[in-house]
Amino acid sequence: MITHINQDYLLGVLGRLLAIPSPSGMTDDIVRLVCDELDTLAIDYELTRRGAIRAHLPGRAKKPRRAVVAHLDTLGGMVRSLKQNGRLAIVPIGTWSARFAEGARVLIHCDNGRTFHGTVLPLKASGHRYNEEVDQQPSAWSNLEVRIDEASSSIDTLWDLGIRVGDYVSFTTAMEFSENGFINSRFLDDKAGVAAILAAARALSENGLKPELDSSLLFTISEEVGVGASHVLRGNVAEMVSVDNGIVAPDQNTSEFGVTIAMKDSSGPFDRHLTSHLLQLCMDQEIKFSRDVFIHYRSDAAAALEAGNDIRTALICYGLDASHGYERVHVQSLTSVAGLIGAYLCSDPLFSRGKNVIGEEKSYPLIQNSSEDRPANR
Incomplete structure (x- = not known):
């Protein structure tokens, strides 16, 4: 592998990222953390008007320019109404199932600067009261409420505490790092994708490696609500690799212990040349990999193309079980992703400037005796 990835650093950064609530729309604190980390790594960056991060890695050549992108925002919730019983009705931020919200501990972030702890409960929560009705209640956001840890039994109490409609609700991560x-x-x-990018950037610096092309490290703040990388590009990027989760589930081919190259998601196929380039890098660098197709999924790349950017895009993934729920990943998958990011940044351009933009026939890599995972759904 072209770069040695420091797993301790990767896990340390990931732990700090997970400790900061950052539902879409409430990302200032997580942006500050990543900016501090970029300062530590001596990487120049700038913020967009909306608060996304555009970091710069000087390369051996100025053009064509590359980018690697991941998102800082997460799923969350928002107060929909203050209820007469002193509890809160909520709606989701992002797309996720109410069944993964039930029983969760949350923080309510008020405009006056106060935060309140609470628990998300189904409307019929007590088995001693409702008996079998507890199990018969459909899983839906309209059937949930937040019980706050205050002496609150009326809407007036909630108002006096400073809780208002539109306050953000962040969900505790319950993170656990196993040996x-x-x-x-x-x-x-x-x-996890953000941590992998930062670990790759650190590895390049520690090994004295310089990207082949000027490259941007992009950290977006609204992917979970569909905006993604539509607002962070400036028109000078030729190719962009998105880093996000792969799907560990039946009938999927995502590698839980390596990197997964997405061939297509719900927005359509990814760029054939760039995807083939990444597959070849996995071969050359002996990075364990799989290929997969995602049906109910989109990433920062889709938003960038929909915004009118004329760029090649690809998607590389770490294997994630129970996405948008109680998620699990293995550090080996994150290490593989970080290694591929480093190899990609140090690789030759797809095509020389001014050459045929669709390439010559011989430019397509032929993947033969590979280190690819056997099909996950065998």
Whole structure:
């Protein structure tokens, strides 16, 4: 592998990222953390008007320019109404199932600067009262409420505490780092991808490696609500690799212990040339990999293309079980992703400037005796 990835650093950064609530729309604190980390790594960066991060890695050549992108925002909730019983009705931020919200501990973030702890409960929560009705209640956000840890039994009490409609609700991660390399937590999507990018950048610096092309490290703040990388590009990027979660599930081919190259998601196929380039890098660098197709999924890349950017895009993934729920990833998968990011940044351009933009026929890599995982659904 072209770069040695420091797993201790990767896990340390990931732990700090997970400790900061960052539902879409409430990302200032997580942006500050990543900016501090970029300062430590001596990487120049700038913030967009909306608060996304555009970091710069000087390369051996100025053009064409590359980018690697991951998102800092997560799923969350928002107060929909203050209820007469002193509890809160909520709606989701992002797309996720209410069944993964039931029983969760949360923080309510008020405009006056106060935060309140609470628990998300179904409307019929007590088995001693409702008996079998507890199990018969459909899983839906309209059937949930937040019980706050205050002496609150009326809407007037909630108002006096400073709680208002539109206050953000962040969900605790319940993160756990196991000795065998598994990481369990909410919101590994996509803080695990952010940690992998930072670990790759550190590895390049420590090994004295310079990217082949000027490259941007992009950290977006609204992917979970569909905006993604639509607002962070400036028109000078030719190719962009998105880093996000792969799907560990039946009938999927994602590698739980390596990197997964996405061939297509719900927005369509990824760029054939760039994807083939990444597959070849996995071969050359002996990085364990799989290929997969995602049906109910989109990433920062889709938003960038929909915004009108004329760029090649690809998606590389770490293997994530129970995405948008109680997620799990293995550190080996994150290490593989970070290694591929480093190899990609140090690789030759797809095509020389001014050459045929669709390439010559011989430019397509032929993947033969590979280190690819056997099909996951065999």
